[in-house]
Amino acid sequence: MSQAAPYTPAGPDQPTPRPRRTRLLLVPGGIVLLLIAIPGATYGFAENQLSQAQGSEAHGAYGQALSEYGTAETVAGNPVSRVLLGELADRAKAGTAETHYRWGLQLTEQTKFADSETQLRAAIKSGIADWAVRGNAALADLFYAWGQSLVADKQFQAGIDKYLQVAGVDPTGNLTASTNAGLAVAYAGFAQWYLQQQPIDYPNALIWYEKLVKDFPDSADAKLAQASSLPQTLYNAGVAFVQQ
Structure with a gap:
């Protein structure tokens, strides 16, 4: 009399590898889209x-x-x-x-x-x-x-x-001439400003006239200062000193 085959309980179904391959393909695709x-x-x-x-x-x-x-x-x-x-x-x-x-x-x-x-x-x-x-x-x-x-x-x-x-x-000196002319005007104006103060500030006026003549001797302001403004200021300063 033949014996029946031993009973073997059924185990859990094993997942097929195809879905895993599909998932592996989808992840790199998503990264590419993001990039x-x-x-x-x-x-x-x-x-x-x-x-x-x-x-x-x-x-x-x-x-x-x-x-x-x-x-x-x-x-x-x-x-x-x-x-x-x-x-x-x-x-x-x-x-x-x-x-x-x-x-x-x-x-x-x-x-x-x-x-x-x-x-x-x-x-x-x-x-x-x-x-x-x-x-x-x-x-x-x-x-x-x-x-x-x-x-x-x-x-x-x-x-x-x-x-x-x-x-x-x-550095190219494009504005050198214009700047020097402006400085000459400023020096002369500064000297005159000191002469308009009360009391008159002869020492500072003379300082700026002398700087004007020294730094910008060819300027119109320097020539005017040499011809009249500077000598007149020196004279007036001397008179003021004597009268003190």
């Missing part, structure tokens, strides 16, 4: 900020333009994004430098000299050679205009100080 989507969205945002900044700059809204350029540069220029968006970051950096420069020019025209200096120095420090050169030239013009304005307001020492700053940012 494509994230830079694309970042590029679009940075480009939009750059476009808005250019529009703001064109309309003279320089403060807003700087904010928008800064956002674009921050987004496109960070270490992760720069690999793909470096060109956008460089354009934003150049736009920032140009905006500082143009704002500085506008502020100079508005005689807001201190604010103009801040903007022009920012353009110079941008690290972009072209805007650094332009910024230096504009800064020289600024100091010259600032000196003129101060001297016109009879703030002679402050005006002289500004004139003397021109040479430091004018």
Whole structure:
């Protein structure tokens, strides 16, 4: 009599390997999609900020333009994004430098000299050679205009100080002749100012006339001082001393 086969309880069904292979294929696919989507969205945002900044700059809204350029540069220029968006970051950096420069020019025209200096120095420090050169030239013009304005307001020492700053940012000497002429006017004006004080300050008046003749002997102011102002001041100073 044959024996029945021993009973073997059924174990749990074993999963087929196909779903696992499908899952392994889906994960890399998702990563690829993310790698494509994230830079694309970042590029679009940075480009939009750059476009808005250019529009703001064109309309003279320089403060807003700087904010928008800064956002674009921050987004496109960070270490992760720069690999793909470096060109956008460089354009934003150049736009920032140009905006500082143009704002500085506008502020100079508005005689807001201190604010103009801040903007022009920012353009110079941008690290972009072209805007650094332009910024230096504009800064020289600024100091010259600032000196003129101060001297016109009879703030002679402050005006002289500004004139003397021109040479430091004018290596080619484009403004040397104009600056020297301005300094001569300032020296003569300062001497005359001392002569108008009560009591008259002869010692300081003589100091500035002598500096005028020594530093700018060919100027019209120096020649006038030599011919009349300086001798007359010396004479008057002597009379005043005797009368004391």
